[in-house]
Amino acid sequence: MTDLLNVENLRTVFETGEGTVQAVRGVSFSVRAGEVVGLVGESGSGKSVTARSLIRLIQPPGRIAAGKIEFDGEDLLGKTEKELRGIRGNRISMIFQDPMTSLNPVVRVGRQMTEVIRRHRKLGKEEARKTAIELLRQVGIPSPETRIDQYPHEFSGGMRQRVMIAMALSCKPQLLIADEPTTALDVTVQAQILHLIRELKDSTRTAVLMITHDLGVVAQICSRVVVMYGGLIMEEGPVERIFAAPRHPYTQGLLRSIPRPGTEEGKQRLTAIEGTPPNLADPPPGCPFRERCPHAMEVCAQMPHYTETELGHRALCWLLDNSRQTEASAVPEKGARV
Secondary structure: OOEEEEEEEEEEEEEEOOEEEEEEEEEEEEEEOOOEEEEEOOOOOOHHHHHHHHOOOOOOOEEEEEEEEEEOOEEHHHOOHHHHHOOEOOOEEEEOOOHHHOOOOOOOHHHHHHHHHHHHHOOOHHHHHHHHHHHHHHOOOOOHHHHOOOOHHHOOHHHHHHHHHHHHHOOOOOEEEEEOOOOOOOHHHHHHHHHHHHHHHHHHOOEEEEEEOOHHHHHHHOOEEEEEEOOEEEEEEEHHHHHHOOOOHHHHHHHHOOOOOOOOHHHOOOOOOOOOOOOOOOOOOOOOOHHHOOOOOHHHHOOOOEEEEEOOEEEEOHHHOHHHHHHHHOOOOOOOOO
């Protein structure tokens, strides 16, 4: 199957008074049409910067330093700003994490929605309004015929997020980038939104890149997951394999830190990952997880290579290198008795 989105060796940096922050340090992945890929990791891992880089929304002092971003066979890094405006919001839509900074506070919600619909779908004024009302109804906005004429401040945080989701879906994009789309929503509305995204994928073969820290959301909707840490991909593979047999110590730590209701594990205290993420203005040599890893070895001071353990399942870790198995087995976990 042909990739709709193909990212190769993406590097995005920010120039600051403390030096160059290497937010994304050589990320490569792909998304196929009709596929939902989860991009997960702690805050500061590079998820949102990666997402914004894909549609070139990185503003100074940030810049895309290197890499390739190919969408539907087109080189996005080679596009002019005018050409990108015809792609953003139309063929690629993005749901941003903070809806209040994305909606114009002095323009009614209906006008903001219909402008997008009319620009990209070439509908008349009345038809665009009907479409906007139906979209608001689909995302769970009560009395959409009335609320469409209200201002963003008249909506709650969760309602504003739903408006943003409706706008993102309005043009039936080929690729939907969703940055923490359900963070501000209660469980019931979250389920409705995930169902709506799933329906969009099934009916139009829209690809979805779901950026989230919620592994429960990943389990519900994603077919593949990409785990980021320190600006790099630590592990990538099918969701069922990642959840059943994670190969990277960071992924294992993430999964141990979430509750599992109805199991003996669910009754135990959650296990946190000790330590803090690396300073990307001065990233440590080698594996970025080395200082927090319970299996760290001397060789981890060198950058590991990706090892594919199964078809489509890879991890960036020396533990998977057969030549290092003896060394790895001799290293006790941190905190273990020796």
